[in-house]
Amino acid sequence: EVQLVESGGGLVQPGGSLRLSCAASGFTFSSYWMHWVRQAPGKGLVWVSRINSDGSSTSYADSVKGRFTISRDNAKNTLYLQMNSLRAEDTAVYYCARNEVSRAFDIWGQGTMVTVSS
C-alpha cells in the first residue's frame, strides 16, 4: 500500500525547534518530489516547502524561509522538516505530500499537529 506517515509534532514554546518526519512506503520514494503543506486550525491549506527527488534543490514559502529546512534520506525513505525559531503562527497540522509531476499532490499523509505556545 502506498503510504505516508508523519510524526514528530507536539507542543513547543515560541522560539523553540521541532523536527517532523514523514515515512514513505509502497512506492519508489527516491523518484518523487516531496512537499510539506500546513493547515492552521479552521483555516485553509498553505504550501510550506518542497524538495526534489535527489535532495539537491529546495524551495520555501516566504513565511518560513530562513527558519525551516526540508531534507530527505532516500535510503531511509523519509522526508524531514526541521523547524527553528517557531512562532505562534506556525501552529498547524503539517502534512507531507507526494508530487507526481502531472498529477499534483496525489498521496498525502495523515498529518501531525504542531502547537507553538507558552
Add this chain to the structure above:
Amino acid sequence: DIQMTQSPSTLSASVGDRVTITCRASQSISSWLAWYQQKPGKAPKLLIYKASSLESGVPSRFSGSGSGTEFTLTISSLQPDDFATYYCQQYNIWTFGQGTKVEIK
C-alpha cells in the same frame, strides 16, 4: 506570485443538486490546476488534475474544466458523501485557493 481565488467561499446545496465551484488564477497557469476534497480531521484527497483529468477511483459525477485563468469544478449530482471543503491548487508553484465549503441546505 500567482494568486488563486475561489468562489463562492461557502455553498449551501441539497442532495441531487448540480454544484459548480470556480477558481481564478491571477495569471495564466495553462492547465496546471488540481482540485482536492477535504473532510474535517482528514487529509486532502486529489479529485482532478491537469484541470480536467479525473483521478483514479474518483466518482464520475466530479468533473473539471478550464484553462488559462478560469477553472471550474462541477459535481453533477451532489451525494451525502460530498459535503466537504474543496480546494483548487495551481501546481507551477503550488499555491492553493482559500477553499469552498459545501454545506447541507
